[in-house]
Amino acid sequence: MRKNSKEAIVEAAVFLFNTKGFSGTSIRDIAARAEINPANIAYYFQNKNGLLEYCFTAFFEDYLKELEAGYQLLDESAESCLKLIVDNLLKYQCRNLQLTRFVLREMTLDSQMVREVMSTYYVKERYYLKKVLEKGMRTKEFKNHTVLYIILQLKGFLTTPFLNMYYVNEVLHILPHEKYFAEKYSREICKWIESALCEAKPLAERRVISV
């Protein structure tokens, strides 16, 4: 009747980390919520830091797989490749809402573990996104842009709803846990790709108001 206990531990831990914070949660709390013996946690993860490392690895390994699945389309077209990457990453994060929220929040710290995770996964992510953007600019699908600023904007789109979940729910009344969200938001980012990134008519005839 119960799920396997490793999964139950991770689920309970992520729930508690998101409500009480990582430092505010004890192994005993996690064991109680997961309805298991605390010794099981030690058996699987050694300690709380082991659990944290497991969360990072679990999240980013699958995250990269989704990215790489989209990246396969690069030979076809940079635009459709980038759109598929966005769509894959968004849906992946929506499927793993609580884990995503927790991992993204922890990644805003400067700990030793964050540095290691960053230099492994985020550097790879930058590598793929850079390749896609550079190819698109070379083939004139995309306008010329500063690549790293585009990645910054893209990351903003991809992380904001999850990192600021409470704000998004309570102030904007947008509900990332509803199936509708991933589809609608993915379309919004695709619109941004089409209008801000892709080559189009020159903007010269548009009135530009400087501030």
Added chain:
Amino acid sequence: MRKNSKEAIVEAAVFLFNTKGFSGTSIRDIAARAEINPANIAYYFQNKNGLLEYCFTAFFEDYLKELEAGYQLLDESAESCLKLIVDNLLKYQCRNLQLTRFVLREMTLDSQMVREVMSTYYVKERYYLKKVLEKGMRTKEFKNHTVLYIILQLKGFLTTPFLNMYYVNEVLHILPHEKYFAEKYSREICKWIESALCEAKPLAERRVISV
């Protein structure tokens, strides 16, 4: 020779909160770094929570003033109003880099204090942004959009560099503390306003690739 001690306390506290976390920082640590007597902290702020509340209030009161200064331009044009708001908020956050980073990070939690701050300041922010966007759509300066999704994207632009400061520095090599950054990034967001938000030629002739 020394700055007034209230300011020195806040500066030391924000520095420590950003490196050791809020829970990981003690009043004693703050006093040592600010080179003052711990009793001074109690005198000004009562305790750590008082200090936290002070940081929120200090940040958001001035944040709203910057927003309201831009909002004054609404009678002229929704586009230039929105651009001025973005420019003001970005420059304000760049001038207060460490405080911004700390406050935005704390706002990703679900605490009682966060809820109160949100229902005061973020609800007001939503009110102003909504007014600007709705006016722009009414006057046909802006295309028709789901207002709250545009606010979500705008907030992503405005928060990401500060919330993910370590990533932005170390992975993208973008340096928000350099004067250059606010100007360049503000131009990027203005481009987004022009291309994604503003009314332009129909996109019908553009090839749309669905994913």
